[in-house]
Amino acid sequence: MTDEMNTSMGLFKKYLVNNKIFRNREILRHSYRPQTLPHRTPQIDSIAAVLAPSLHNETPSNILIYGKTGTGKTASVRYVGAELENAGGHLNTTCRVVHLNCEVIDTQYRVLAQIAKLVENVDAMSSDRTRTHIPMTGWPTDQVYAELKNILENSGGVLVIILDEIDKLVKKSGDETLYNLTRINSDLERSKVCIIGISNDLRFTDFLDPRVLSSLSEEEIVFPPYNAPQLVDILKQRADEAFVPGALHEGVIPLCAALAAQEHGDARRALDLLRVSGELADRESADAVTEKHVRWAQEKIETDSMVECISTLPTQSKVVLYAMLLLHRINQKIFTSGEVMRLYREVTRELSLETLTHRRVTDLISELNMLGVISTRVISRGRYGRTKEISFDVTTDRIWDVIMKDPRLVEHNISRFNEEQAGKLFR
DNA sequence: TATCCACAGGAAACTTCGGCGG
DNA sequence: CCGCCGAAGTTTCCTGTGGATA
Structure with a gap:
């Protein structure tokens, strides 16, 4: 292609005209949350049942959730959390849900500071109370703890704290954080705290103090890996909206599902496979995604992640x-x-x-x-x-x-x- | 069969850095 | 500006060990 053609057609034009494959690619990203989560009804119901007392301003049991990556733990908990806040709004009770990922926020200090910050963010929508600013570093930890208690006492109601990847937190900074958090209820008078821990590692409880463990795992919910047929359902649900009708060969979804099921029953992996397959087909201007693209995608995902991690x-x-x-x-x-x-x-x-x-x-x-x-x-x-x-x-x-x-x-x-x-x- | 190599890997101290209140 | 704080990276010191060899 000559320079002249490039300027007259626009460099990106060839990427724009070809929409034979995707209708909406965003739907295949893991950040996208579908309205329904297939094959997770029992788990969602269990979580909802445990959290329900918070609507009567009672303290719900703490929950520990186990399951490997891509088994829908985070999505399910988020879904229930959103529904709870929603229901709380209708009933005029204060139910707040904060979600933090302990892989990023992995020290006692930052966990406490982040919870305080998130709670204030939620509250800021309804009131314009003066906000204390806890710096991301600098204070002694017990001062942050005290400040968090203040914030909670001032706003009242029930707070659900979701600690995602809680095993990472325990491995990096021990169980002190959890000990303090599980104890916080006895220091609070006007508000209540419930902790939902999400763990990828089934054996992480070995590192926990028995007292922390018994308090944290008042309820335990396990998310089993998806099997191939279940993954097919998940992929189908999204593929209908994400792809142009007829852009997928018949075997593509079952193959993505089978490959992902072989690994760990990981829905995230299955979605990545499907999306990358589509991108590869799109890039070579194919009319449809075939099994061949899925095989390529499988290789590409592997080498890409390797390149990414080595270069950083x-x-x-x-x-x-x-x-x-x-x-x-x-x-x-x-x-x-x-x-x-x-x-x-x-x-x-x-x-x-x-x-x-x-x-x-x-x-x-x-x-x-x-x-x-x-x-x-x-x-x-x-x-x-x-x-x-x-x-x-x-x-x-x-x-x-x-x-x-x-x-x-x-x-x-x-x-x-x-x-x-x-x-x-x-x- | 006791020995002892060449490391593994735990624990804790130490260093450096940036943010912050006073 | 100082000194304190935590975080991250590193060093120092240490104990442990599977099995070929004397």
């Missing part, structure tokens, strides 16, 4: 990964943490970067393992010690591509590569 890695982690790539290139498909450490030290010295200690590097290696970039296992070689065996489980090409976006490492790699070539010539 801190410099030190990149250098560690780079050292591992170098080892891999000189035909060591499996190597030990000690070898990585020696090479890492060499590289940081040559780049005049600070060299982290062994202890820290083992943590960085573990992080890389958790991200799925490498796989590690601890093995014992008897007399020759105990170590961590490291290997790449996929091709390293794409990892090289991402790592080579760092200019310092590119330069280092070139000189290192030349040395290796020279070494080969002499051999």
Whole structure:
């Protein structure tokens, strides 16, 4: 296409005329909340039953909700929360629901501050009472706690606190936050607090103080993974609105459902697959989405998330990964943490970067393992010690591509590569 | 069969940083 | 401006350990 054509047609025109696939793509994003949540009626009813007393200004039981990612936990709780606030409005009782994600807000201080802020935001709509501003950092924690109590006492009513990904909070900062929050009711006179914890990890209660656990899990609700037919229903519900009629081959939805069900019964994954399949079909101006697009989408999602997470890695982690790539290139498909450490030290010295200690590097290696970039296992070689065996489980090409976006490492790699070539010539 | 390598990984202290009240 | 606070990253110190070798 020539420049002239581009200007006359508009650079984006070709993307606009082709709407053979999508009618409304937003519906396939996980942030979109459909009116009904298929196959979650029992769970929704249970939550509603537990929360119902708050409409009579009574304290509801705390709830602990378990289930893996993409099983509809957050969507269901949000749905019930919205309905509760709605019903409270009709009955003239104050029911407020605040929702916070503990993966982002993961310390006692920030949890308390965020709850206070959210409660004030809700209240600000009805009254213009002066607002206290709790800074995001700086105060002693007990002062924030006291301030939160003040705010709650002033507004009264029932407050439902939804702690999403509560397991992350416990793992990062212990159960002190939860202990304080579950105890807050005994310090309050004019208002009541109910906590709904949402956890991805079934075993996270191991880390909890028994008192906290018994208080928090007065009610427990489990969200099982979706099976393939259920995922088909979920996808169909959204696909009808999201896609142009007839733009999906018959096998597409069952395939997306089957692939996602194989993984973890994850609705989020299924929706991503369907959306990306559509985007791929759209991009190549196909008339319809076929099974082939779904397979592509499956691959694309995997490599994209890998590229994303590697490129956002801190410099030190990149250098560690780079050292591992170098080892891999000189035909060591499996190597030990000690070898990585020696090479890492060499590289940081040559780049005049600070060299982290062994202890820290083992943590960085573990992080890389958790991200799925490498796989590690601890093995014992008897007399020759105990170590961590490291290997790449996929091709390293794409990892090289991402790592080579760092200019310092590119330069280092070139000189290192030349040395290796020279070494080969002499051999 | 006791030894002992070469690490793993827990605990806690330490460093650095930015925000904030006084 | 100072000193205090928490957060994040790092260091220091430490204990634990599977199994080939003497």
